[in-house]
Amino acid sequence: MHVPLILTDFLDRAVTLYGDKTAVIDGDRELTYQEVEKRVNRLSRGLRDSNIKKGDKVAYLTPNSLEMYEGFYGIYQTGAVMTSLNTRLRPDDYLFILNHSESQVLFVDAELYPLVEPVRDKLETVHTVIIQGGQAKECIDYEDWLMTFSDELFDREPLEENDIASLLYTSGTTGDPKGVLLSHRSNYLHALATMHHLRVSDRDTLLHVLPMFHVNGWGSPFYYTANGATQVMQRKVDPKQMLERIEKYQITIMHMAPTVLNMVLQEAQHTKSVFDHPLRIVVAGSAPPPAFIRKVEEELGWEFIHVYGMTEISPLVTTSQPRENTPVEDEGAFARLKAKTGYELIGTKVRVFDESGEEVPHDGKTIGEIAVRSNNVMEGYYKNPEATSATIRDGWLYTGDMAVIDEQGYMEIVDRKKDVIISGGENISSIEVEAALYDHPDIMEAAVIAVPHEKWGEVPHAVIVKRADADLTEEDIVAFASEKLARFKIPKSFSFADELPKTASGKIQKVVLRKEFWKGNEGKMIN
């Protein structure tokens, strides 16, 4: 029997089996799954009333909240597509994304409305703006509006599993953000595999730290719901408040990027917090150093689960939980293993291919590109067939992440493809060079990029942010780096800056840095 894999299944199960259980805690508000479903039904009716039909795009500019969570299911019942927006963009970015996505209704948090207000006149397709937690001119008040619709069971739009569930924009680390189309099937199968590897159960209480707008909170609105877990909303990164909530709600699991976890760790060290219940931390976004993993596991007693993914693949496809058959000598080796990118989740093939499409040897040093073959993979980039066919080739999605793979089959990302420097035919990992520079006590931030060179094609160049009133010269840095790096990897030139350009999620935009060095030379960039 064919039953389409549709994401509303997950809410249905929670309502059937966990109807009376607390589903969402958002500040003072605590709602059961039954209560959430009623709001979801109202929302779906409201959307239909706003003329939203199957395939239409509905945008959300909302932090983690009850409103954001119910948005997913409210939209899916109508067959429409969730377009959740990063809350840390600029007005022009919103203008671009809202028009590009052809969003028709925009839900926006009152605090964030000022980011959209300046461009409202230029929105081409948005015909309705609904504001949450406040009021503004020409905006509908969400809560008032919601309550005008019945909470009875909603007559759902029939869907097939290949219908699109979400249109999410990438972080824009390597260029303009791209719109990623993900189907119900992709998200559903991602959920089934991920809940298994993360060992999610109805005993879990999740603190939603990772924003749900960001690659769908790594699918968290789906699989925690399917399992009937309680979900506590964390609107802002506020380490003090997070630690209080971990205690208060006996949080068992959280998802976050290493930078955020680092803030939490520091706060916990500062307040000498002690936790006496088990907690799992799921970490992705960039590679966490082994020393950091040990600190989290030893000082906080939290289990560190390192995963890897990208918007284009729903997003998670690997974990580095040491496998049963991997020899681990000691705690140090254990942490080094966990710091790797890891190996494929069930249901997904993840490989590292060299230029000719062959798998690289498992030697821990030959670099190739991570490629993914899986139902997790997007249907394509919205209105961008060129980018789609450059990324998905012969049934594999090419991630743009360069990695090595060790004897035990654990991958390890060495750099983004676009950031690798190809100098005299040698690959130089910008991350490796940066790591060496970061060890210098006077260097606060460093970004290493390729710049054009007559003889070598490209050579490494470092953009440095010095510590305030540090007295640091190019010569100092070269001397320091010589101790750590092979000659050809040492930056051949330097520039100093007050800060580095970053994406909303805090990733350094090397694409911006490179631009000025390549003006007129674009054709010669090797990557």
Place this chain on the structure above:
Amino acid sequence: MHVPLILTDFLDRAVTLYGDKTAVIDGDRELTYQEVEKRVNRLSRGLRDSNIKKGDKVAYLTPNSLEMYEGFYGIYQTGAVMTSLNTRLRPDDYLFILNHSESQVLFVDAELYPLVEPVRDKLETVHTVIIQGGQAKECIDYEDWLMTFSDELFDREPLEENDIASLLYTSGTTGDPKGVLLSHRSNYLHALATMHHLRVSDRDTLLHVLPMFHVNGWGSPFYYTANGATQVMQRKVDPKQMLERIEKYQITIMHMAPTVLNMVLQEAQHTKSVFDHPLRIVVAGSAPPPAFIRKVEEELGWEFIHVYGMTEISPLVTTSQPRENTPVEDEGAFARLKAKTGYELIGTKVRVFDESGEEVPHDGKTIGEIAVRSNNVMEGYYKNPEATSATIRDGWLYTGDMAVIDEQGYMEIVDRKKDVIISGGENISSIEVEAALYDHPDIMEAAVIAVPHEKWGEVPHAVIVKRADADLTEEDIVAFASEKLARFKIPKSFSFADELPKTASGKIQKVVLRKEFWKGNEGKMIN
């Protein structure tokens, strides 16, 4: 991206990530996943050499063994269909199934070949018989044959996920065995959900007790492989040997029917065995009594996981692990909860419908039929469209199992639909009446069936197997039963027998018992 859900994915993952790990232990033979894959490749080549093509049926009459396990993947690589046969049938049954399924190649264990030999002449489609672990006239020796083919990677038949993976025959408890067609998609999605609920991981070592021929060992050849677990083969039910192996291999999980577990429990009590490592027992087939569950959990320290399913649904669809939101007062209540049939797994809808297709109230007493809507559900009965459309109606599979559902949403099977006795408009659960009779010390076995009655339509009749040299009359039984049962539930007539007719898997065939009472009256049977 659409990637068909094909079962060979699971072996691929195990070979990639657990290639050097022990995959299968069968007596003295221990093979890694890489070694198993090589044999699987040989087997696929052998099948192709025997002219097996996509969609062809390949039969196995084999106990749990390396040969049985590798059969699944060897067949799937060629796109053919696994038809695994119950090892406890009679020659005529094999004749029926082999011809009905149109099997072309038969793999048979040397010990079981005598069951097929008598009907070999009458096999209409089987052109090749390959014998495992022995020799016989006109049979190919498996191991010799296998070794003639290369173990190189096999060029797999391209498949879509809706292609059929297995054709399994039901137990024949309620009539003739029926051929159930299950697709790759059904088995794959069943595997993803089941591994999650059973918390399968690469730390597991499974003792394959439940026969893989029987509803595919509840999918065990698939999800233990996907997780890279070690799989120890148990050819026969031998409680002593099983206990030794649990210790020797540090078994962490087993699947079996309550009757088999009861034998293991008795042996363990007898030998005063103590186990100091955690072990989960997954139990289905019939409802285990709460007292039995407590014994297993308390005396053996094993975690009891009660699940429910049927051949037609891949097979598992519920579990009765007490949910986080279910109040449990004490150990007794805990065991009573676990004894219930439970609630739906993720990805499956399971409901109890009354005659008019409405859900029964959650009152623990209104009886309805369990229905399942899920991708687990079969494509249909092979060459039996009438039975298919009687079973699958309006997108639901009707299980023929009658159940009540309690306030907390836990289902509990009260009887098979065909076994319920409808007397004067009242439903009588044959299981309830039998349970009351079983309490009599002189009654060894009892089967309660409906017989025709002028006034009430049907009344309960009991077929009794007395303990040897017990002195027991109808009057004694009626007096005894009156203490425990409402008047209308007490059997109105009795017969005594030396034994009861049973299926190969030990279920009582009430259909056989009923026959003689209904001769000439068949049209009046209410069910």
